[in-house]
Amino acid sequence: MAFIDNILIPAAINFSDPLMLVGFLAAGVPVMLHLLNRVRSPVVQFPTLRFLRLTAQKTSRRRQLQYWLLLLLRMAVFALIAMAIAGPLVHGGSPLTAYGLIFLMLGGVALMALMAVSFASSLESRKAPAATETSSQSPVGRSATASPARAKRSIGTALSAVLLLVGALAALFALFGLSTDSILPGSGGSFNGDSTACVIILDNSQSMLMQQGTGTRLEQSLAITRDLLTRVINPAEFAVLLSNPGRQPVADHLTTNRVGVLGRLNATNSLGQARPMQELVRRAVELLKSADQPNHVLVIISDFAGPAAADLQALAPLKNDPNLQLVLMPQAAATTPDDVGVRSLAISSGQAVVGSTIYFKAQVANNGQTAVVPDFVLKVDGQKQPDSKVHVQLAPSGANGSQGTLRLAYRLARAGDHVFTLQLAVPSNAMSWADKRSLALHVASQVKVLVLGPSSHVASDSTAFYVDAALAPFGPTNAATTGQPIWSVQPTYASAADFSHFQLSRYQAIFLCDVPSISPAMADELHSFVTAGGRICWLLGPAVNPSEYNQVLANTRQLLPGDLQGPVSQPAGNNVSWVDLKSHVFANLFDNQDPFRRIVVVGRWTLAGNSPAFGSTLSKLDDDGLFLTIQKQGQGRIYTFFSTPGGGWTNFASTSAFLPMMVRIALGSAAGSSLRTSYQPQQSVAIPVAAGTPADISVNVRAPGSSLPINVKASLTAEGRPQWIFSHTLLTGIYHWRTFDHKQSGIFVINPPSAEVAIRPVSAKVIAGEAPKGQHVYIAATAEQLLQDLQKAAHGSSLEPGVLALVLILAILEALFANRYRPMLRPAGSGDEVDRSALKPAEQALSGSVLR
Structure with a gap:
């Protein structure tokens, strides 16, 4: 033993x-x-x-x-x-x-x-x-009973x-x-650690920051670790593996330098994301098998909540060292204090432009043992917004209904980079870091759109004419008093032949209106534009050359959902029969499908197999033909209309759905923007530098609480495009970035790990039950209890x-x-005298x- x-x-x-x-x-x-x-x-x-x-x-x-x-x-x-x-x-x-x-x-x-x-x-x-x-018994009777x-x-x-x-x-x-x-x-025998090699796995995840007694669970665990190394076990050689190693590990290899390890323990806090427990156990077994000491012990100090208990097979690597002694030291209290945490915050729909309404969706969880109805508020740039309070009913932790979803809306009023935070109205004392979650969003004053047509001027009754009119129904007029535009889209028309004269990084969307042909050079620029996060909208009309489109766009660069076939003409026309009401193009426009069914299509293109090879369908006709598809390309989106409002092919431009659909495609959806501005610790951040920025331009990033920026140089993607990747994301908070030439800037947010918001612990006995059969397991919450157990095991x-x-x-x-x-003595008359x-x-x- x-x-x-x-x-x-x-x-x-x-x-x-x-x-x-x-x-x-x-x-x-x-x-x-x-x-x-x-x-x-x-x-x-x-x-x-x-x-x-x-x-x-x-x-x-x-x-x-x-x-x-x-x-x-x-x-x-x-x-x-x-x-x-x-x-x-x-x-x-x-x-x-x-x-x-x-x-x-x-x-x-x-x-x-x-x-x-x-x-x-x-x-x-x-x-x-x-x-x-x-005497009454005869000889015959005696013989019979013998x-x-x-x-x-x-x-x-x-x-x-x-x-x-x-x-x-x-x-x-x-x-x-x-x-x-x-x-x-x-x-x-006698208790002695002189011939013992010990590896301590110390859980310093975010859940260990919960207040418990006079300090946090992490503070108590650090004190226990010191006791184990100096008094309780006092091993001959040891290592300390942190679940969240942060900037510098304490001792990720066996050592005898007790003073150095104790010094690094004093600086230990919770940074980054927790590593899987099975990975830590496997590393501990490898270290112990390489030890010079005959006795091996593995100590796990944890609250066994969140990532520490997510994998019940975490102890499987112990089978490689059957003589190893396992010590589990649970740090969670018998009763979990009342606590509610925000697990996620994202934008579900809306456009990131002034005057638009964006819709937020958040996941919250109850970690307490009683049902609660907590209130939450929305803050923008740290300022609480009036009438933003929402609440949700949550069941006790572990029961159905212990997690809930919040939905709230906000109308964007100011352009620029903003931080939106959902926070508990009454902060929790148990885990204050889990009371809120933030995301960053760049709000544009206007979205600049490039409209490309077949000619140098906008011809009446052409596709470009209707699209340009829908994107700028009030013309280029600005509000002189406020300095803000009265319309959120600013279109610019040009001929497809003049495409090379425009710097695409200045635009967020490009509409190609019945353009007859696309050159390979133009296709390459379009591909880079959409991959970097831009939006392309194809409106295919009678002027389109299908063979050139298929060769240049569909087959090599996947800028179309498939090979074009047709065109198909139906004099009686086909009505739109179905649209995807969950798509940002159609969501909340009308209560039902009926307004869209007024769209009649006479001429249209189709795809081989009548289904998109890339992307998905957003709208169909009553003969099951395609009307609108969407596909993802890099960080951007491609929309393809298989008919056009001009040339007599549809009545699309005269319906009430045309203008809002064009505007929504131009503005895009802010739903995916939070994925590019809201991250978790140790995630690599792709800084959204505009397409076309030279690769020799570096980016300076300033972390929360730091006055010195970190310089990020460009690297090349597999396609040879420059990208700026920032990986120093241990600290949570708001990060500010700016290009070296000061032409571009932005912000992004690092939130605490969402998996560590859940603090419902798993019993140490359950964890011990997953150890390999025959494994020696001790369970002790304190160093004193462990010392008594070890002495009892030694002395009996x-x-x-x-x-x-x-x-x-x-x-x-x-x-x-x-x-x-x-x-x-029997009394007389008992009948047995x-x-x-x-x-x-x-x-x-x-x-x-x-x-x-």
Whole structure:
């Protein structure tokens, strides 16, 4: 067993003072007294008494059995007193098992003694002559009853022999279990860590920051770690593995530098995300297998909540070191304090432009043991917004309904970079870091859109004409008093032939309106634009060259959902029959599908197989033809209309759905923007530098609480495009970035790990149950408790109190048994007297004699 040196003997039970076992000789005192008090009377001849009703023989046997039982009880009392004085100690297993083995041994010995007496009596009765029958019984009757009596005696003799063997086996089994480590595995010795290698896995995840007593769980765990290294275990070599290693590990390899490790422990806090527990256990086993010490111990100090308990197979690597001792030190209190945490915050829909309404969706969780209805508020740039309070009903932790969803809306009023925070109205004292969650959003004053047509000017009744009118219904007028535009979209029209004259990084969306052909160079620029986060909208009309589109756009760059076929003409027209109302293009426009069904399509294109090879369908016609598809390309989106509002192909431009659909595609959806501005610790951040920025331009990032920026240089993607990746994201909070030429800037947010918001602990006994079979596991919440357990494992658990209690029970039984069967004079008239005058001659003859 680990931690134990100076091994004594491999036995389950040892004795602290084995010399006192000489007291077992006292068990022979009752036997000696019995032999000394035994009186041999003289034997005299006496006439037959066959005509008397004799019961003396049966009474003698019964009393002889009683005397044997009393003798056994008295011997057991003396033996157990001697055992108690010697100080019995049990090593390994449960003391109850040891007591059970002691009872089994005593019971086996008692059964052997009783059956030996019974067996001897049966043999004696078989040698003795047949019992004298009463005078009323004829010789024939006596002969008839003799045979059954002999059969009964034979059965009794066989049964006594079997029970005698059973008692012997039971006693031998108990003696084997008490004298070896087969049933109660363990060894006696002295507690010592001089030959021990120890690895401590210290959980410093966010849930360990919960207030518990006078400090946090992490502060208590650090104090326990110091005690283990300096006093409790004091190992010869050790390592300390942190679940959240942060900037610098404490000791991720075996070392003997106790001073250095203790110094780094003082600077330990919770940074980054927790590593999987199975990964930590595997690393600990590898370190222990490489240790020079013969004894190995793994200590896990954790609240066993969140990531620490997410994988019940975390202890599986222990099978590679079966001699390793496992110590679980749970730090969670018996009762979890009331606490509600915000697990996630995201934008579900809306456009990131002034005047638009965005919709938030948040996941919250109740970690307490009582049902609650907490209130939450929305803050923008740290300022609480009026009328933003929302609430949700949450069941107790672990029950159905302990997690809930919040939905709230906010109308964007100011352009620029903003931080939106959902926070508990009444902060929690248990885990204040989990009370809120934030995201960053860049709000544009206007979205700049490039509209490309087949000619240098906008022809009436053309696709570009209707699109340009929908995107700028009020013209380019600005509000002179506020400085804010009165319309959120600012379109710019140009011919597709002049495409190369425009810097695409200045635009957020590009509409290609029935453009006949696309050159490979133009297709490459479009591909880079959409991959960097831009939006492309194809409106395919009769001027489109399908073979060139398929070759340049669909087959090589996947800028179309598939190969174009057609066009298809239907003079009677087909109505739109279905739209995806969950898509940001159609969501909340109308209450139902009916307004969209007013769109009639006469001419259109289709795809091979009538289904998109890339992306998904947003709208269909009543003949199952495609009307609108969407596909993701990099960080951007591609929308494809298979018909056009111009050229007489549809009445799309005259319906109420046309203008809002064009505007929504131009503005895009803010739903995915939070994914690019809200991260968790140790996640790499792709800084959204505009497409076309030279690769030699670096980006400076300033972390929360830091005045010195971190310079980030560009790296190249697989396609050869520059990208700026920032990986120093241990700290939570708001990060500000700016390009070196000061032309671009932005912000992003690092939130606490969402998985660590859940603080409902898993029982350490459940964790221990997942250890490999036969693994030695200790469970102790404090260092003092662990020290007591280790000393008990080394020196053994005392059985002295239990043995003394057993002595008391047997002494009481002996007294009751002796008083119950003490000879008593019977009162006259009891119906069992014998005529004294008839027995007078016998009494005189028996005085001082024994019958023969």
